[in-house]
Structure formats: C-alpha cells, structure tokens
Amino acid sequence: MRASLAGAILVLMLIAAFFAGRFAGSPEPPPAPLPPASAALETAEQRTIAVFKSARDSVVAITTSARTVDPFTRRTGEAPLGSGSGFLWDATGHVVTNDHVIQRASGATVQLADGRSLAARVVGRAPGHDLAVLRIEGRALPAPLPRPEIGEGALEVGQSVLAIGNPFGLDWTLTTGIVSALERDLPGEAGRTIRGLIQTDAAINPGNSGGPLLDARGRLVGVNTAIFSPSGASAGIGFAVPVSTVARVVPQLIETGRYTPPTLGLGFDARLNAAVNRQGLSGVVVFEVARGSEAARAGIEPARLGRGRLLPGDVIVGIGGTPVSTLEDLLAEIDRRRVGETVVVTLENDGDRREVELTLQAGR
Template identity: 35%
Template sequence: MADGDANRHIAVDTSPTNDSELLDAYSNAVVQVTDKVGPAVVRVDTRATKGADQRPGGVGSGIVLSPDGLVLTNNHVVGAARDIRLTMTDGLVTEARVLGTDPDTDLALLRADAVRNLTSASLGNSKALKRGQLVIAIGNPLGFESTVTAGVISALGRSIRAVSGRMIEDVIQTDAALNPGNSGGPLVSSRGEVIGINTAVIMGAQGICFAVASNTAEFVLSEIVRHGYVRRAFIGVSAQTVPIPRRHALNSGIENTMGALLTALDPQGPAARSGLISGDIVYRLDGKPVSGVDDLIRLLDRDRINRTVEIEALRLGRARVFSITPVERQRAAA
C-alpha cells in the first residue's frame, strides 16, 4: 500500500451548520405538531361536589376528537365528579358531562356542552409505532396550561395497573416529561396523530412515563359511543406483544409477524380451563389474526361473550388449537 493510501483519512463534516440543520428539523417537527394538535387540547377542571360526599377538585387534560365536542381524558381525572369544566386554548370555557368511563383502561369520554366546530385531533395507529420514535406530549402539568414536552418511545407493549386494580395492557412507555395535570392529554407522533393518552408517571423515577395506546383508546371510545360503557369478554390472561419467530411462522403457515404472548393466567379462568398455559403465543382468535395485545383486547368484545371460539397459539414452536368460551368481564367500580 502506498504511503499516500496509508495516511488517507475519511473526511467527516462536523461543521456547526449540520448540527444546526438537525436541530432545526427536530424543532420544526415539534413546532408543527404543536400548532396542529395544540388547539385541540383542553384543560379539564373537576370541581368539588357538595354535601356529605365532599371531594376536592382537580386539574387534568383532555383531547378533542370530534368537532361536536367529544373529549377523551383519563378516568382518574374525572373520578366520580359530575361537575366538570373544560377550558379551550382560545379561552372558551364550557361545562361538560361524562358519557362513559372505563376504569379498566383509565379512560373517560366527555361531551362538551353547547359548543360546536371545535378544533379536533385524530387517533393514529399505535401498532405502527417503533421504539425510538419522536413523540410530543401536550397538556397542563401542575396547572401550567398548554405545556409541550418531547421525547421518544422508550418501550411498547407494557402493562401497568389501573386505579381499578385491573392491568392495562399494551401501554406505551415514553421519556417525554409528564407531571400531574398531564393526565388525559395526548401523546402525539411527528405526523400530528394522537398515538396515546397520557395516564401515569412513576413517582421518583426520571423519564419513565406511560400512555394508553391509541388503538385501545379507539376501541373504548367506540364502545362508549355505542353502548354507554365497555362490555368485554373475559378469558383470564395477561399478555404482551412479541414477534413470532419466522421459522415457526413458516413451519405452521402463519402469516402474522407478531402475536400475543401469554404471561399469566387466572387458574379459574376460561383460558386456563381450555388448556392454554403461560408462554403460549396467540396468533388467531375466532378466525381473526391476533398481531398483538391490542388485537386480543379488541376481539374479546361483547359479541364473543358465552360463545365458544377457537384460539390458535404456538407452543414450543408448534401450532395448537384450543376451544374456549369467554365469559362477561365484571365491570370494575369507577
């Protein structure tokens, strides 16, 4: 090798201009999302009830999902309150009523009274999310209105315990800074789509915050709009979304690339009685593909209560079929 070749170096442009361009691109993404979604974020005030059941008021956030005033927030923000006030970013204040709550996912749906043509946001597809993806949280932390923080998706498919005691499945973990008052506000992608509803912070931890996935929120919203509450089938499992090993998928003729790994079973529940065990990966239910926990939650709807269905699952790489009869899940107390 010639001396000239040995001493040759690859030139890397580390000029400030490149760093500035990257920062500008990041800043522009956050600014554009804030301008698009920010006007649809509302402050939620719950005022103290009167009489013997005196409760202090609280402050949270919500996101307008339709121009006629449908607002999604957390169940723990509204609690048992029936005196709720919404404040829009333009200063408009209106009363709101609770259309329905779902303590099992810590979600609640409100209707803003006597207002129309509100700025609204849209729910995105949380199944398409990737770890490391940029996300923006907008809300009213500690009462500071219209606060914006940004971060990344730290993990997907987490499980956390709701106030009702039930496990909320398929939860998004993020390091976007959240504080009391952010609850019920949106977690937004760089495309300006709501991909989560901020719900919990681990006190004492730094950068560990959680949001209910938008696909779960969309299911809950549609159930409340149609029926006033969420009626679910119950099989007695906890699960997380995992990839299906390609070799196993090919050997068993499975088209899914993802499935729902059963991590725990109620010993007296329908799943355990059917023969399913922890470690099985569910990839189909009642003939419908299960590509993760959100699919499993969505498919266990009111139409499958007390109706025998087939669950197809991988066990140690081999496909197996189980007959199971889901029962109605008992409603948790609000």
C-alpha cells in the same frame, strides 16, 4: 548587571503599557462567530413547531368539582376537586381523558384553547384502561372542531413523541422525547392492572393526565396516563395508553357508556382458577360451555365435579399463539381484540394439546 536590569525594567514597562491600554478601552478583536446551525436540526425544530401549532387547539384543560353538603344548613355546593388534560374526539364535542381525572367528580369544566370554559358531563368510563369520555354541553363549540389524526401502525422504541397538556396547571405545555419501551404494565385503581402501556421519557407531570401523546407527524399514538416518580414530579418515566386501545374503547363508551371486552363464549371461575394456579397448574380451566355454541361444536370440554373433587376438562394455555398462564393473562389477550375476530385457542386435556378456532362475541 546594569544591562540586565535595564532589560527587566523595559519588559515591565511593556506589560504595564499593555494593561493600561486594555483598561483604557482600547479595541479588542471581535469574538469568533457561532458556527451555522445544522440544517437537519432546523428542519426538526420546524417540524416540532408545526406539530404543536396543528395539535394545540385540539387539547383542552379539564377542572373537576365535587358536590358538598354543609352539615349545618344542609345546603349543597360544589368544591374544586382536581385538574387534568384531554383532547377533542369528534365534531359533537366528545372529549377523551383519563378515568382518574374525573373519578369522584360530580361536575367538570372544559377550557378550550381559545379561552372559553364550557360545562361538560361524563358520558362513559373504562377504569380498567384508565379512559373516560366527557361531552361538552351547549352549542358554543368552534367550527370546524379541531381533532388529532389517529395514528396507525406499530410504534418502535426510539421513535420521537410529543406530549401536550397542563402540568401543574401550566396550560398547553409541550414536552418531547422518545418511546422508551412498549407493553408496560402498571397497577391501577382497585387492584386492576393496566396492561400494554407505552413508556416514554417525554416529561409528564401531574396535570398532563389525559392529554395526547403524538408522533413526529402530529398523529395521536397514546393518552398520557401516569408517571413513575418517587418525588411526584417527572423522572423521565411516563406512561400512555396506546392508541389501539383508545380506538377500541372510546367508541363503545360513547355508544353505551361503558366498555365490555369481547368474550370466547366460555365460562370461567376466577376464584377456582386462582386456586388451581396455586397448585402449580399453568393455564385457564374452562368451567362452562354453552349448549349449541361454537365452543360446544368445537368439542371444548368443561371441568366438572365428580366424587367430591374437581375433574378438569380442557385447559386454555394459549390464544393467538401467545401463551397464557392465568385467567388475567387470557382476559388481557382477549381484550386486545375485537368482536367478530377469529382467534386460535390452544387447549390441553390430560396431556394432549390441540388448537381450535373461535369467533369473539360481544360481552354482556
């Protein structure tokens, strides 16, 4: 009994001695070193940093204002309206942004990456694609003017992308992610549907609108335009206008101030086509074929009125191998193409199907 009691006391003394030494500052073994970083991760980080440094100076912050009139003095002034992002397009000071950034604005200021704030005016708008072009006024532009390289080739789901902009006014913010999906459609202003958008999980928030979406090499692949978010902040679902649309629309905005898609040289009636579709007919009824036109030479037959009812002629059911069910489908497919491009148009008439080739013309 005494031996076991002595043993227990000895164990307690050893434990007490251990803790006494521990709290008295006795040295402990150093922590194990962190494992070395992956060489691949370091390379990816270096690439991201290089892309940001290369593209940063081409991105601008945009603030807009609206003209106000004092109801008592009738004096006019300017009140802050909103903010967004954009990027430099060419050496003459054109800036690409979203149409909704400058909508209802009477004035705009562009802040460059070097801190300068310069007045800008609206050159052109394309609400159907949520794109707009400003031009910096004056001659105080940096030389050479930094611009992003235009990307080429088809995007792939899973491809890395980077977004630069001014979310919530936090200027020149970089976020990264991947291409989550392609060919997304979103409702736009005035009931328009914006088609063919890129979906990305790169964080996009209010203020990012109009900023560039870049690939891993720093090439422009889209213009950030919208988010899907019940809370109003990024939920990992952002959308961008693809660069193929930007490259088609922006030069026309710069040249003419508006964007007009090409046409087939045929006439359609939106109201009557919608009524026909509601009756169960899929496709687009042709209502007008100009005399002497390519379409007339191809034998396209328009619908006509006879005996108090509509006698259908040719119905367009496909273009370029893509089926079309409504006039909106047809116009969206035409809008993806350029003036002078030849397209194969699939027609149906009284159960017979045939194909003709037509050259897209400049719209009016």
